[in-house]
Each structure stands twice: as structure tokens, then as C-alpha cells.
Amino acid sequence: MAIVSIRELSKKFTETAAVDDLDLEIGDGEFVSLLGPSGCGKTTTLRLLAGFLQPDGGEIRVGGEVISSPTMVVPPERRNMSMIFQSYAVWPHMTVAQNVAYGLKFKKLAKQEIDAKVNKLLGVVHLAELKDRYSAELSGGQQQRVALARALVVEPQILLMDEPLSNLDANLREEMRFEIRRLHEEFKITTVYVTHDQAEAMATSDRIAVLDHGRLIQAGSPAEIFNRPKTRFVAEFVGKANILNGRWDGDGQLLLSDGIKIRLAGGDLLERSSAVSVCLRPHNIALIADDAEARAMAERSYNVFPGTIGRSIYFGDAVDYTVDLASGASLRVIAPPSQRFSPGQTIYAAAHPDHCVVVRD
């Protein structure tokens, strides 16, 4: 059951469309990420949801009620939402406790009730000891926790997050991803999370909506987005991808321009002779040195391409190779470090048809 329903939403800034005919349904208690490169309209969408911006077209409904349309916008303070900002936006003239308590001021609660709620939330985000500090005396991660507590204490119907982790350093960012997910599991607040970092979106979300140029390209679970990208843009933006171009021959195989054939799963919908692209994830390609083993793979209907190792970069937990195919194309392959190949070595690259996904350009 969708609680947030975005229909044909459009917003223009000086003639360029920041959000262009966007449709998205968000279920109650769902955690949805808006993922895309900068300028894709994800932050604009979030600010439209928050009521800071008025749409030029379309509407946003929450629980069936229109809250944004070109003629009418419920102001942010009356939407029962909370928002977490890139800059944390912790007020420097208030203590941690005052920051967290601020939103309860508008709820007409007794003082003890406010104190109890503030203390509970500060405990949840592990800040109980720091309640009398000012923001300048906190680290970035602690400030982000204050922002989280401040947003959650008002028990919002919907929580909006605008790249909340982008100002944190890498280790802390990883820790906070899990923290955000943990809090979501605990409170089950419907959440819209904006990020340009696909790993962040994967770690936190129930569903990811990939945006580009103000349009929704694909929405689905993290696994769907990663394993079944619909377009080349999604394939390349979410994770690493090898894209091979070719032509569909109509019988379960893809005819590449130089004659190599690739077997696909689920290619039946394509028209014969249409130009298509195939996405292969570097992790999903196996490297095989042994001829017999390669033949065995081919018999088990794997796609097997002969080639030579181009370069190899050792990362400790993986090795990043390029494999130059006979056709002249080259594949990027990320293999476990247990087996090592050296540049110039002849090799077979094998990929299961399920891992060869047709994508639109």
C-alpha cells in the first residue's frame, strides 16, 4: 500500500527541467533511495516532497491527500515530515539536548514528556553523555547523530534524508550506513533517502529509484537494480559494467558484430535484428586457463570467450584484470586473488547467460 504517491511530478529551474514527469509510489514503512549523479533531480525531488519547492506540474499525495500541486503546497511545517541534511544543520547556538527537543515544542507536550522523549532518543543514537555539548564540540559523526535524533524525536510520518553521509570520512560513512538501517528497522518510518553513492543506497534501502536528467529510469530492490539493470546508464552507474554492443538474431543468442555469439537469458522479447547492448558485471566473469575446463563450461551453456590478459592490478581482496578478446573488444574482470594470471597469458573468460543482461541505451 503506497503511502507516498508522486504523479507526473515536474519542476523547472530557468527552463531546464530539474524533475521531469516523475512517477513513484512509496509504501508505508518502506526505505526508498533516490540514486543518481549530481544534477539528476534527486535533491529537487526531495525538496518538493518536503514542501520547500512548489511543483510546476503533477502532484504529490500522502495517504491519498494532495500535499503538493502547482496550485497548492502544504508548508513544510505542516507535513509531519522530518529531514536530515547534508550539512547536518545542527543549530550551533543550542546544546545537543536543545536541538533534539526543539521539534517537540510545537507538539504541546508537558515538559517531563519532552525530557523523556529527548533522553530516550539520545540513548538510541548513543549521545546521552553529550547532551549538554554544543555542535562545535562534536565530531561530524556525532553531529549527524544529533540530526538523526532531532528528526526522529518528532515521530514523523515520513523521514527525508539528503545525502546525510557525504560530509563524513569513509570509515564513519560505512558505520553510519548500518546505523541508519538499524534505526529504520527499529522505527519503521517511511524514508526517502537521496544519495549519489550506490553502495550507500544498497546498504540502506528496500528499494532504489535511479534518476537521470530528472527522469525515473528504474526502480526496484537493490538486487534487481544491480542484477537486472534496464538501461546502460543504470548498469554503469550502479556498479561496474562491461557493455558489449551487437545485434539480436532471434533464437536465444546474441550475434555480436564480429561474429561472437552470446547466449542470454530472457532475450525473447527482443525483435530480430534489433541493435542491443549486453551488460556483464566484472565480478560475474570467471577466468579459466585450462582448455578442457573451458570446453566443459561451454557445454554447460556458459558463454566462453578466448582472449589474453591485458593488465592486472592487485587490490589485496581482488585482482582487477582486462581481458583482450580476439575481436578487439576488451572485458574488465574482477577475480579472487587465489588464482593469478600474468599479462600476455592466453585465457578464457566465462559468463553464465543469467549474468548477461540486455540493456537499453
Place this chain on the structure above:
Amino acid sequence: MAVSQTGTLDRAGHTGRSAFRFKDPTLPVWLGAALFLVFLMLFPLGAIFRASLWDDAGLTFNKYLEVFTNEQFLKAIWNTLIISIWVGVIAVIIGALLAWLVTRTDLPWKKPIRALVMASFVTPPFLGAFAWTLLAGPNAGALNKLYRFVTGSEEALFNIFTMPGLIFVMALYSFPYVFSMIANVCELISSDLEDAAEILGANKWRIAWTVTFPLAMPALIGGFILAFLHSLSLFGAPAILGLPAGLHTITTQIWALFQYPPRLDMAAAFSVPLLLATMVLIAAQKKILGRRGFSTVGGKGGQKRLIRLGWRRFPVLVIVFGILSLSIFLPYWILLKAALSKAWAMPLTWDNFTLNNLSFAFFQYDDTKLAIYNTFKLGILTATLGTLLATLIAYITNRNLFRGARYLTFFALAPLVIPGIVLAVGLFIAYTRPPLMLYGTVWILFVAYLTKEMPIGFSQAESTFKSIHPELEDASRVIGANRLTTLVDVTAPLARSGLIAAWSFIFIGVIRELSASILLFAPKSKVVSVVIFDLKEEGQVGVIAVLGILLLVVSFAVILTVQWFAGRDPVATRE
């Protein structure tokens, strides 16, 4: 999950009324402030154009014709031009020299020098002019007496009541404008640019001349225009030093047109060229400072190495303090002496010492008592309401609260191009007739001050808001605070030291204001500057000195308080 608040709201705004319900409920406050500002600016300007273009017979250009064929008026325009050009040139020379020395050389005592330049800035020019009548009046002037004593001559060395004397005094109080402008630029010019020249073999003086100087050129021209404009709009100094010599400038001529029998229409017509000249010059200055190339000077500025003055340090220091003694030490000394002596021209001995001037000014003389009361009442009132209005307007423009909000900037800064006396002409005409009869009360002065000080308050508030991240406000909006609550709870506390600075700038500007007050005061609404001007006619030197020192002491106290507060502000120091 929390109950949906949206359940209580109407469906889409199909009717005008329900659409209005969702509009920002604080909108009337913003619109009200905006309309008030526009009215404040347009009403007096409209009055000037109306009075200069219309008479009983309808539209007429006769007043302009009359003004610009009258030899006396043309002479006043000519005098103003000559004076302002010279003031501009001298101010640029002094200001640029001091700014360069303070920012780019290893001159000692930079902090006291900067403080003294600041003091020159704060000193009202009419007070400086008055002090210089005591220092260099042809007969009793202290410096002339010293000269006669030393040389045995019967002649006076200086006569301040001349055009050169007037130019000299006005330049002394105009150079700080140039100083601050050039000092800013010099601090931004990175030593890298100068190093590049040094590697090519230029010596340091040549570098200063061929690299630093050209880079600072737009600022020099901008500074010239600023000083030129400043002297164009001054009333007090030319009135005190020029009028006794029969020397009229545009401002004193406008003032004269207000004396009996008043010719308001002529004053209005005569104000228009001053207004237009100011507008053109400000536009020119903007253009020069905004040009490409000047902006390459911008940025953080790399590391700076200071030019060694070597043995020249001492003579340079003497020159610097010589200049500052002309604007600060000598005038302040003579004012202090005059305030504390029975006969100001006599040496300050125990026999000559008195506190009568103080008790006269503060306790006995009703005129001064009332003026002091009026001045500080108006100062506090204008500063408080001015800061409030400037805050609201700056907030509207900064956060772009409604369509066309940015045009408010134009209105808030408009008084920059309105010389005080021109504003007074407009206000006088506008508020001496129904529906708003303010003349005769302190309220017309209040309106004048509010208008005149709006640019400084607005720019201060505007730069303060610029430094506050909008997300700090969004964070408050989204968890339940409306715009006004947010402004009170979040924005204002964060802007506090900036707004206190705006308050004090307005306050200091108000208590020293003369050129608008001189046309708008009534017997019951005299202010200190006007009383000083009046008492000069009566020769009450000691009382004038007391009042002048009062203005200076209060101004400096306010500045020091603000600096102290800014240094302690929890938000400012934590950031």
C-alpha cells in the same frame, strides 16, 4: 506510525480560499515590510520631482531653467566640483599611501594606525571642521598664534576659511573611505604576483609601481569616486568653513533656499542634478570595480611577504602620524582644551580651567539638554526599528521569499545615491502636508534617519544572512516551525553579532547626522548636531566642544562594545 496530519487538510486547492489557507501565514509580515520600504524610498523622491516639475499652472520646466541660469547657483555647482575633485585626489593619495604602508610593508604600530584611521572615519566632518576653525582661524587659531609667536610675524600662516582650507579639512575626513577600500585590495594581492616580477629582476620599489599599483588601480578609481561622492554630499564642513568666506556649495545653496523666504520648488529643482550626479558616479564605480581583471585580485590571496622599509621606517612613521595628527590629535586636543577652559584660546592653566561648559551643556541649557535627549532617543529608536526593517528586507532578498524579492535590494540601497540634504528636501516637501504631517515633530527626523541608514543596515544584515546556511532554517521548518518562528528561534540568534553590528552602525550614523537634520528640525526637535551648528553662530565654543566630545565618546564606546561582544559571541567563536 504517527497519525497523518494531512488528514485534517483540504484536498487540492480548487478554490481560491483553500489555496490561500496553505500560503505561508507569515506572508503579511514580509509583504508589509517590503511595501513599507518601497513607500519609504519612493515618497520623498516623488515629492522632489513633483515639486520641481509642477506648479499651479501644471507641468513646467521653469524651475530648472531658473536654477540653471542663475549665476549664483552655477557658481555653487562649480565650487562643488572643484572642491570634490581635489578632495577625491588628496583622499586617494593619503588613503592609498596609508593602506599600502599598513598592509604591504613592515611599518611598526599598524594596529594603532588602523585604529586612528577608524577614528577619523567615526569623527563627524562638521566636528572636524569646527575644530579646525579653532586651530587655523586667521586671528585666534592656535596654529596661527604659534606661528606668530615663533616668527614674530603679524600675518596668519593658515586661513581655514578659504577653499584650500575647506578642501584640506574635507579630505582629512574622506580618506578613510579610500583607505578601507585599498587596504582590502592590497591584502588580497598575493605575493606570488609580486614574486613573479622579482624573479624577472625588478627591485621592490619597481614592483610596487609596476605590479601592485596597477592591480590596485580599479580600487584607486573606486576610492576616488567614493571620496568625491562623500564630499559632494557633505553639508557641515562647507557650511562651517565656506559660508563665512561667502563660498557656497550645492548643499549649502540648498540649505540657503530653505531660509526665509523658503523656495522649496527651487531647492527641489536644484537637488535633482546632485541626485543624478550621484547615481551616475555610483554606477560608474560599480562598473569599474566589477570589471574583469580586478577579480583576478580576488580569492584568498597567497602568502604575503612584507616590503622592508629599512632606515625609512622612522621618517615614514613620522609622516603617517603627522597625517593622523591633522585628522585626530590636533582636533581632539583643541576640542578637549576648549571644553575644559574658560577662554579656549588661552593656555589651559588652573586659572583657565572650568567645568562650566559641561554643566552648562548637560544641566543648565535647555536647548542642549533637549537636543541630547532627542539625539539618543532617535539614535536608539532608529537603530532598533532600522535593524528590524533591514533584517526583514535582507531576509526576504536573501531567501527569495516571493517573486521580485531581489528588486528590494535596489530600494534598500537607494539612499546611497541620495545625499542627505536632498533626502531632507524630499521629506520636507512630502511630510509638511496631509495626509502625513510629520514636520515639527521628531518623527520626520526618524523617517529621515531610517531612510538614510537603511543601506548600511541592509548590507550588514544581508552579509550576515549570507553566512548562515539555509539548511539550518530548513531543519527547523520541517519539524514544525513556521517561517517567522524559525527567524526568531534559529536565524536571529545565529545572526546576533551581525545584527548588533548593524544596530550600532545605524546608531552612530544617526547621532552624527547633520545634513538632513538641518532642514528638518523644529524648535522642539533639535538634535545635537543641529545645536552645534546653531551655537557656532553664538560663539559658544566651549559648549560645542563638550557636545562634540560627547558624540565621539558615545560612538567609540558603542564600537568598542560591539567588538567586545563579537569577540565573546558563543556562536561566532564556536563556528
